[in-house]
Amino acid sequence: MSLLAVERLNKAFGGVVAAHDVSFAVERGEMLALIGPNGAGKSTVFNMIGGQLPPDRGAVLLEDKAITLASPQERFRQGIGRTFQIAQAFHSMTVCENVQMALISHHRESRAIWTEARQHHRRDALDLLSQVGMAEAADRSCSVLAYGDVKRVELAIALAGEPKLLLMDEPTAGMAFRERAALMDLTHSIARTRRIGILFTEHDMDVVFGHASRILVLLRGEIIAAGSPAEIRENAQVRQAYLGNAPALTGAP
Amino acid sequence: MDLSFVAIQALNGLASASSLFITACGLTLVFGVTRIVNFAHGSLYMVGAFTAATLVPWMLELWFGPVSFWLGIVISALIVGLLGVVIEVLLLRRIYGAPELFQLLATFGIVLVLQDLVVQIFGPQDILGPRAPGLRAPVEILGRRFPSYELVLIAAGPAVLAAVWFVLRKTRFGTLIRAATQDREMVAALGVNQALLFTGTLFLGAFLAGLGGALQIPRVAANTGMDLSIIAECFVVTVVGGMGSVPGAFLAALIIGQLQAFGILIFPKSTLVVVFLLMAVVLAIRPYGFFGRPEILGGTHAVGIASRKPMARGTLLATIGIVLLACLPLIGDPYLLKVATEILVFALFAFSLQLLIGVGGLVSFGHAAFFGLGAYGSALTVKWLGAPMEAAFPAGLLLAALGAALIGAFVVRLSGIYLAMMTLAAAQILYAIAFQWVEVTGGDNGIVGVWPSNWVAGRSAYYLLTLALTVITVLFLKKIIESPFGYALRAARDSEPRAEAIGIAVRQQRWLAFILAGAGAGIAGSLYAFSRGSVDPSLLGIPTSVDALTMLLLGGIQTIAGPLAGSAVLHILRDQIMPLTSLWRLFLGLSIIGMVLVFPRGLVGTIRQWGEDRA
Numbered sequence: 001m002s003l004l005a006v007e008r009l010n011k012a013f014g015g016v017v018a019a020h021d022v023s024f025a026v027e028r029g030e031m032l033a034l035i036g037p038n039g040a041g042k043s044t045v046f047n048m049i050g051g052q053l054p055p056d057r058g059a060v061l062l063e064d065k066a067i068t069l070a071s072p073q074e075r076f077r078q079g080i081g082r083t084f085q086i087a088q089a090f091h092s093m094t095v096c097e098n099v100q101m102a103l104i105s106h107h108r109e110s111r112a113i114w115t116e117a118r119q120h121h122r123r124d125a126l127d128l129l130s131q132v133g134m135a136e137a138a139d140r141s142c143s144v145l146a147y148g149d150v151k152r153v154e155l156a157i158a159l160a161g162e163p164k165l166l167l168m169d170e171p172t173a174g175m176a177f178r179e180r181a182a183l184m185d186l187t188h189s190i191a192r193t194r195r196i197g198i199l200f201t202e203h204d205m206d207v208v209f210g211h212a213s214r215i216l217v218l219l220r221g222e223i224i225a226a227g228s229p230a231e232i233r234e235n236a237q238v239r240q241a242y243l244g245n246a247p248a249l250t251g252a253p
Numbered sequence: 254m255d256l257s258f259v260a261i262q263a264l265n266g267l268a269s270a271s272s273l274f275i276t277a278c279g280l281t282l283v284f285g286v287t288r289i290v291n292f293a294h295g296s297l298y299m300v301g302a303f304t305a306a307t308l309v310p311w312m313l314e315l316w317f318g319p320v321s322f323w324l325g326i327v328i329s330a331l332i333v334g335l336l337g338v339v340i341e342v343l344l345l346r347r348i349y350g351a352p353e354l355f356q357l358l359a360t361f362g363i364v365l366v367l368q369d370l371v372v373q374i375f376g377p378q379d380i381l382g383p384r385a386p387g388l389r390a391p392v393e394i395l396g397r398r399f400p401s402y403e404l405v406l407i408a409a410g411p412a413v414l415a416a417v418w419f420v421l422r423k424t425r426f427g428t429l430i431r432a433a434t435q436d437r438e439m440v441a442a443l444g445v446n447q448a449l450l451f452t453g454t455l456f457l458g459a460f461l462a463g464l465g466g467a468l469q470i471p472r473v474a475a476n477t478g479m480d481l482s483i484i485a486e487c488f489v490v491t492v493v494g495g496m497g498s499v500p501g502a503f504l505a506a507l508i509i510g511q512l513q514a515f516g517i518l519i520f521p522k523s524t525l526v527v528v529f530l531l532m533a534v535v536l537a538i539r540p541y542g543f544f545g546r547p548e549i550l551g552g553t554h555a556v557g558i559a560s561r562k563p564m565a566r567g568t569l570l571a572t573i574g575i576v577l578l579a580c581l582p583l584i585g586d587p588y589l590l591k592v593a594t595e596i597l598v599f600a601l602f603a604f605s606l607q608l609l610i611g612v613g614g615l616v617s618f619g620h621a622a623f624f625g626l627g628a629y630g631s632a633l634t635v636k637w638l639g640a641p642m643e644a645a646f647p648a649g650l651l652l653a654a655l656g657a658a659l660i661g662a663f664v665v666r667l668s669g670i671y672l673a674m675m676t677l678a679a680a681q682i683l684y685a686i687a688f689q690w691v692e693v694t695g696g697d698n699g700i701v702g703v704w705p706s707n708w709v710a711g712r713s714a715y716y717l718l719t720l721a722l723t724v725i726t727v728l729f730l731k732k733i734i735e736s737p738f739g740y741a742l743r744a745a746r747d748s749e750p751r752a753e754a755i756g757i758a759v760r761q762q763r764w765l766a767f768i769l770a771g772a773g774a775g776i777a778g779s780l781y782a783f784s785r786g787s788v789d790p791s792l793l794g795i796p797t798s799v800d801a802l803t804m805l806l807l808g809g810i811q812t813i814a815g816p817l818a819g820s821a822v823l824h825i826l827r828d829q830i831m832p833l834t835s836l837w838r839l840f841l842g843l844s845i846i847g848m849v850l851v852f853p854r855g856l857v858g859t860i861r862q863w864g865e866d867r868a
Contacts, residue, residue, distance in 0.1 A: 052750070076756035088751035090744045092559035101744050102755040110741035110757055111765070113733050117740035141560065154751075161755060 003197040009058035018044040020221040026197040036218035042201045081163030085170040087150040096138040099125035102160035128156040148179040168200035184211045257395035262514045268403040270510025271410025277490035279461030285434035285497030286454040293363035295484025301466025302475035303375045305329035306382040330464035337459020359849040365842030382470025495545025525685035557611040582713035590712045603804040603816035605773030611810040614746030618673040619680030623771035625793030627653040627778025632700040632788040642706040649779035657771020665763040687790040699789030
């Protein structure tokens with residue numbers, strides 16, 4: 001049983017086909033990269049799995065359970081966490097409160113009115129923050145953080161729901177080069193130790209080839225290739241269609 | 254009901270649809286380009302009517318004939334167009350980037366200013382304009398007489414639509430308007446002179462408002478109440494049609510015209526209710542109206558409450574404050590106590606709104622609905638059940654909470670400017686019901702004889718009761734703001750996608766917030782009813798909603814103590830200004846505008862900013 005199974009997803013906007021019979025699976029503990037040129041349909045596929053967009057046809061199954069039309073809230077309860085292309089955090093709160101908020105929701109306490117939110121799960125939140133290396137900033141306002149740090153906080157928020165699957169839309173977009181590798185190393189080790197499956201899209205090919213366990217290549221709404229980084233690098237179709245006639249990519253060390 | 258009657262009603266509907274469209278078209282054009290919902294659009298309509306009702310007779314005296322009449326109408330509209338230019342250059346230009354809440358409030362400031370200016374220039378009495386030369390005799394349609402002027406009006410709507418279509422499609426100015434409606438940033442990036450485009454759009458929009466008003470003069474007397482009644486209808490038309498869409502406005506105006514014409518047969522007294530119900534239904538199905546698009550949103554969100562360290566000795570200071578307030582009756586001045594009671598009531602009212610705006614980011618423009626429901630709930634219980642105050646208070650609270658549950662259920666599906674319009678519309682429905690259902694609510698006169706029980710009949714006792722209930726409610730609401738519930742509400746305000754992705758049921762959370770805020774406002778309303786001994790429809794009116802917003806803004810929406818300070822300042826200002834001058838609306842309007850421009854963080858927020866800057 002795969003962690004996530006995507007079966008023949010289809011989506012069209014007007015006459016434009018954004019996804020055509022997209023099928024793939026994500027296993028526990030693996031990092032699966034979804035790549036493709038701009039307009040290939042990555043975000044569409046991603047948002048159909050995240051629950052922001054209903055598919056025209058097809059199914060999304062999490063541990064064999066259909067969640068095709070479930071809302072983002074329900075998906076969170078089923079064990080899907082996500083980060084956004086443009087990092088989304090609660091800017092009026094402190095770093096720690098951001099994670100506490102996610103823990104409050106995870107424990108279904110967001111209707112409580114007699115207790116103070118600040119007192120809920122602070123220890124657990126600090127724990128998660130130290131995992132992403134942000135414990136020192138716990139009591140700073142999220143609005144003053146550098147963008148790369150917001151991305152780390154976002155990762156801690158996503159982990160607060162104890163997800164089985166983590167969706168990361170362009171996890172390193174907008175980050176400095178050095179930060180990128182650090183964030184992906186961190187994500188990678190979390191995926192391994194917690195046995196979380198990670199599906200991510202990414203533009204930075206160093207990140208993709210350096211960190212993905214497998215790669216899916218999407219072109220005009222269809223998956224044209226799937227395999228290990230080495231296989232994808234050698235795939236003639238991918239090089240022709242996606243990379244054009246550019247020289248072969250060199251993988252990250 | 255025979256055929257001829259149906260035909261006449263349909264024609265009546267078409268005539269009012271035309272008038273409505275001409276005015277609403279200007280509003281929607283201005284919104285499309287500037288993204289500002291111009292509250293003062295109805296005031297421009299009113300100025301158009303007054304100008305024409307004064308100018309046209311004068312022109313007819315110079316030379317009697319249809320040419321003078323129609324020329325007078327067009328000149329009046331042009332004058333209003335120029336007024337629009339003045340407003341754009343002096344005010345709107347400075348607030349294009351401001352949060353939508355501030356934009357709405359600033360343009361409401363213009364409404365107040367123009368109300369007083371119109372009275373100063375044209376006098377307080379209604380002015381009925383002359384009938385159009387050549388169109389005085391009615392025509393006969395299916396054996397019934399029908400005013401021929403109405404036929405001209407029916408033609409005027411499509412004519413204006415055609416003219417606007419021509420301008421939008423065939424002129425460079427129109428191309429720019431359409432481009433700006435689609436993507437304002439791109440138009441700016443292409444090096445278009447934005448200032449000129451915006452000023453031009455305001456001229457066109459104001460011209461249409463003036464034309465709509467001027468065309469009314471043979472039908473309705475120009476009067477000082479027409480600004481708020483037309484703006485409410487225009488909001489409905491633009492929202493139902495989709496904000497920024499001219500064809501949408503036309504379609505919506507047609508439907509609303511017919512609904513009014515035939516709705517009068519079903520609900521003879523509540524045509525307004527029918528119209529607003531249409532809006533509720535359309536928005537429930539299509540949250541952006543017929544032809545609106547989700548991308549079209551107003552200004553940015555206002556910055557609300559944020560986490561900060563608990564103030565040192567905050568509890569101590571609050572306790573001292575409450576004790577001092579409780580000692581106020583020792584001074585024993587009855588007038589002071591009356592004012593203090595009202596300040597507390599309005600502070601509570603504004604504070605309940607803080608939960609929606611400051612915490613939830615939900616810009617409710619109809620908070621008077623819940624204040625009024627609380628007041629009427631209590632008053633009706635006293636009047637019809639003969640209940641004592643102790644039973645009437647819970648009844649008011651319950652009615653307000655129920656109303657909030659009902660209104661909130663519609664409203665939480667919306668966001669931004671649509672939410673503001675919908676809450677405003679909901680409050681107007683209630684206003685219309687209170688106004689028109691005379692047998693139950695007493696209509697315009699309201700309900701009198703709503704007096705407190707004997708044990709709190711004295712001024713001091715009632716003041717202390719108000720203080721106690723206000724303190725309890727404020728503490729309760731403050732607790733909610735600090736609770737997981739309040740944090741989740743704030744989370745949804747900060748980032749809706751993030752809140753959903755961590756499993757927060759955003760709509761339900763907001764719906765509950767509406768109920769809590771509504772109940773809080775209901776308590777304030779009940780307290781107010783018993784302090785005055787009466788209720789009337791004005792408690793549900795737009796000015797009451799704006800009062801709450803002004804206090805909130807004055808105090809600062811990012812602070813918890815803000816609404817309390819705002820209520821006190823506004824009340825004292827009013828008490829000081831009102832006896833001195835008949836122009837208090839002008840001063841209030843200018844103060845609101847000044848506040849938006851100078852103190853966008855409010856008084857408490859600004860003071861705290863100074864403190865933080867020095868620290």
